[in-house]
Amino acid sequence: MRYLLLIGADEEQAEQAMAEGRFAGFSAWLDDLERRGVLRAHEGLRPSPSARTVRVRGDAVVVTDGPFIEGREQIGGFALVECRDLDEAIEIAAGHPAAAIGRVEIRPVVG
Amino acid sequence: MSPDDRVERAVADAFRRDRGRLVATMIRVTGDWDLAEECVQEAYTLALSAWRRDGVPDSPRAWLTTAARNRAVDRIRREATGTRLRALLALPQPDDEIDLDTLASGIADDRLRLIFTCCHPALAFESQVALALRTLCGLTTAEIARAFLVSEPTMAKRLVRVKHKIAVAGIPYRVPPAHLLAERTDAVLGVIYLLFNEGYAATAGPDLIRHEPCDAAVRLAALVDEVMPAHPEAAGLHALLLLLYARSPARVDATGALVPLEEQDRSRWNRPMIDTGLSVLHRAVAQERVGPYQLQALIAGCHATSPRPADTDWPRIVRLYDRLVALAPTPTVRLNRAIAVAMATGPQTGLDLLDELTDDLAGHHLLPAARADLLLRLGRRAEAREHYRQALAGTDNASERAHLTRRLAECEGR
Numbered sequence: 001m002r003y004l005l006l007i008g009a010d011e012e013q014a015e016q017a018m019a020e021g022r023f024a025g026f027s028a029w030l031d032d033l034e035r036r037g038v039l040r041a042h043e044g045l046r047p048s049p050s051a052r053t054v055r056v057r058g059d060a061v062v063v064t065d066g067p068f069i070e071g072r073e074q075i076g077g078f079a080l081v082e083c084r085d086l087d088e089a090i091e092i093a094a095g096h097p098a099a100a101i102g103r104v105e106i107r108p109v110v111g
Numbered sequence: 112m113s114p115d116d117r118v119e120r121a122v123a124d125a126f127r128r129d130r131g132r133l134v135a136t137m138i139r140v141t142g143d144w145d146l147a148e149e150c151v152q153e154a155y156t157l158a159l160s161a162w163r164r165d166g167v168p169d170s171p172r173a174w175l176t177t178a179a180r181n182r183a184v185d186r187i188r189r190e191a192t193g194t195r196l197r198a199l200l201a202l203p204q205p206d207d208e209i210d211l212d213t214l215a216s217g218i219a220d221d222r223l224r225l226i227f228t229c230c231h232p233a234l235a236f237e238s239q240v241a242l243a244l245r246t247l248c249g250l251t252t253a254e255i256a257r258a259f260l261v262s263e264p265t266m267a268k269r270l271v272r273v274k275h276k277i278a279v280a281g282i283p284y285r286v287p288p289a290h291l292l293a294e295r296t297d298a299v300l301g302v303i304y305l306l307f308n309e310g311y312a313a314t315a316g317p318d319l320i321r322h323e324p325c326d327a328a329v330r331l332a333a334l335v336d337e338v339m340p341a342h343p344e345a346a347g348l349h350a351l352l353l354l355l356y357a358r359s360p361a362r363v364d365a366t367g368a369l370v371p372l373e374e375q376d377r378s379r380w381n382r383p384m385i386d387t388g389l390s391v392l393h394r395a396v397a398q399e400r401v402g403p404y405q406l407q408a409l410i411a412g413c414h415a416t417s418p419r420p421a422d423t424d425w426p427r428i429v430r431l432y433d434r435l436v437a438l439a440p441t442p443t444v445r446l447n448r449a450i451a452v453a454m455a456t457g458p459q460t461g462l463d464l465l466d467e468l469t470d471d472l473a474g475h476h477l478l479p480a481a482r483a484d485l486l487l488r489l490g491r492r493a494e495a496r497e498h499y500r501q502a503l504a505g506t507d508n509a510s511e512r513a514h515l516t517r518r519l520a521e522c523e524g525r
Contacts, residue, residue, distance in 0.1 A: 001281040085283035086233060087291070108280050 002040065002109035003089040005079040009102020011047055014076060023097045033081065033092065044077040076102075080109070118162045125171040126155055127323055131247040132172070133179055135221035139284060140198040141183050144246065144274045150186070154178035222247065223286050223334055230298040231282045238273040243302045244309065245270060248327045258309050286338070296339060300348050300404065303331050307352050311359075312508070319363050319510035325356055336391065346395035347405030353388030354411035357381040368513030373420040385415045406435040425455035442471040450481055458485040476505030480515060487522060496522040 009017075017023060033039040051067045067074065076098065083089055086106070093104035112120070130151060137147035154175045161178075168174040180199055187196050229243040237259065244250045244258070256266035276282070287295055310324030329352045336342075336349040361375035392408050410431050417423045432448035445468055453461020462485050465478065472478040483498035499519040506512060 003281075085281045086231075087283050087287065089281070090233075 001085065001089075002080060002082045003086075004107045004109055005081060005089070005093055005096070006075050006105040006107065007077045007079065007096055007098045007102070008075045008105070009098045011074050011076070013101050014098065017097075017101050022101070025095075025097045029095050029097065032095065033079075036083075038081045038083045038088075038092070039079065040082050041080040042077070043079075045075060048074045115163060118159065118167060121162060121167045121171060122155060122158050125158070125175060126249070127326065129172045129175060130155075130249045131225075131327055132222055133175055134246050134249075135225040136176065137179055137183060138225060138246070139221050140180075140201075141187070142284070144277070146183060146186060148246070150179045150182040151175075153182045220286070222331065223338060224284055226299055226302065226331060226335075227286050227295060228277065228282060228284050230295055230302055231277075232295065232298070233280060233282060234273060234276065236298070236301075238269060239298060240302050240305050241266065241270060242273050243306060244324070247331065248306060248324045250309075250324065292339065293342075296335070296342060296345065299335060300332075300344060303328050303335070303352075304348060304404070306331070307355075311355060312511075318367065319369050319508060320359050325352075325359070328352055329356055341398070343395045343398040343400045344402040344404050346391055346398075347402060347408050350388045350392035350395055351404050351408035351411055353384050353391065354408055354415050357384035357388060357415065363510055366513065367510050368517060369510045371514070372414060377418070380415070388412070388415070401434070403435060403439045406431050406438070410435075423454070425451060429455045442468055442475075443477070446472060446477060446481060450485075453485055453488075458488040461485050462489075474505065476502045476511075479505070483518065483522075487518070492522045 048067050053064050055062045089106050093106055096104050133151045134147050141147055157178050184199050230239050241255050244255050252267050253263045256263045306324050307328035310321040332349040332352050336345045339345045357380050361379040364370050395405050413428050428451045432451050435444055449461050449464035465482050479498040479501035483495045486495035503515045
């Protein structure tokens with residue numbers, strides 16, 4: 001099954017954790033996924049101030065700055081994995097360093 | 112008994128004994144919870160007419176497995192999905208040489224898989240219990256709804272949602288690997304315990320004890336204990352359920368009214384079951400990691416080994432409750448401790464302890480019932496009467512009502 005992992009953490013906290021070297025486990029995490037051959041896509045995202053949100057209301061296309069969710073719930077990156085079942089996806093998500101300070105949301109992909 | 116009665120009895124027995132296993136097996140091979148339940152249901156319906164015609168087969172379970180499998184094969188052939196069909200066709204036919212031991216252990220594994228799937232941490236606890244009650248015990252949606260105090264349509268929707276979630280989230284149908292076993296075992300034990308309670312003190316309805324959930328819970332506890340011999344709480348729960356269930360023949364009188372522990376005819380307790388329970392308990396406590404289930408089993412063991420109510424070692428029971436309260440200070444545990452203290456040191460101390468529980472157990476009928484019993488022991492009949500009335504207003508179980516009504520009459524007489 002395919003699962004999208006939405007990786008998120010408070011941006012300030014994440015920056016601080018990065019500065020303190022608490023993200024050191026990240027490359028080990030990626031290496032492990034490569035070894036398992038489950039990784040279909042993985043990208044990090046630029047911080048939330050770079051986001052633009054588009055809404056169409058009637059004929060008007062409205063573009064606003066920033067994301068529409070709370071600052072504490074920013075998506076910092078995502079990964080698409082193809083693995084056996086939810087347990088493996090949970091195990092992978094739990095291994096991401098961001099899970100220790102923020103959270104990783106697991107969404108099964110349709111089909 | 113007429114031949115038809117005998118067939119009905121055989122089908123009913125097979126339903127109680129084998130339904131959970133059959134559903135578990137069918138879920139494993141079809142991967143479809145609804146289909147599995149429907150095919151098993153149809154197999155029992157078929158059994159009723161076929162066994163009347165041909166007689167009850169030597170192995171009802173093998174007959175039912177084949178019947179359920181054939182229903183599923185028909186249904187899946189119409190949908191034409193190859194993998195599921197192949198899995199189904201690999202199920203043994205009763206005509207084949209069946210190694211009964213292998214078959215039995217295979218089925219046991221299926222039920223374990225089923226309960227560990229129901230107890231997956233991605234599912235809410237209420238959903239875990241509801242699903243286990245539905246699939247492992249065959250409780251109807253209406254019965255489960257009543258146990259959870261929700262309407263039947265609400266429970267039906269919840270069950271559909273949780274089965275859907277298992278399918279779309281890819282929740283695996285298996286016993287988890289060793290390193291995940293421990294954290295899930297707690298949920299599994301919790302579900303088995305609730306399952307037992309649902310049968311041992313039915314929430315509503317005419318009977319105090321419903322044997323299907325109790326039987327299923329005892330068998331599941333034995334199974335989990337067997338697979339996890341180094342888990343003292345699995346053994347503790349297994350022992351606890353055996354020791355409690357052994358009392359069931361004496362728990363209701365001929366009219367169906369509840370008989371309290373101290374009035375029970377102890378010669379009617381199931382001695383072999385108590386002996387098994389005690390030996391399981393010894394194995395558990397020998398591991399020297401005592402948890403809440405083991406403590407409750409030790410308390411049940413004290414009662415089981417007292418020849419008469421007067422011989423009960425109440426001070427020891429109070430000490431066990433003290434440790435239990437330290438681990439699990441739930442209102443029910445504190446209520447039971449208060450009663451034990453009353454038995455050890457006198458009704459008044461018990462009453463004082465009950466006063467501390469007024470807020471936590473507001474609206475629960477067990478509190479006024481316990482208070483009334485203690486007041487009656489002190490000879491304060493008028494107050495006892497008042498509390499029995501309150502307790503009566505709080506329970507829908509006919510058997511408990513019969514018991515409380517009798518006690519109320521005792522207060523009013525003399």
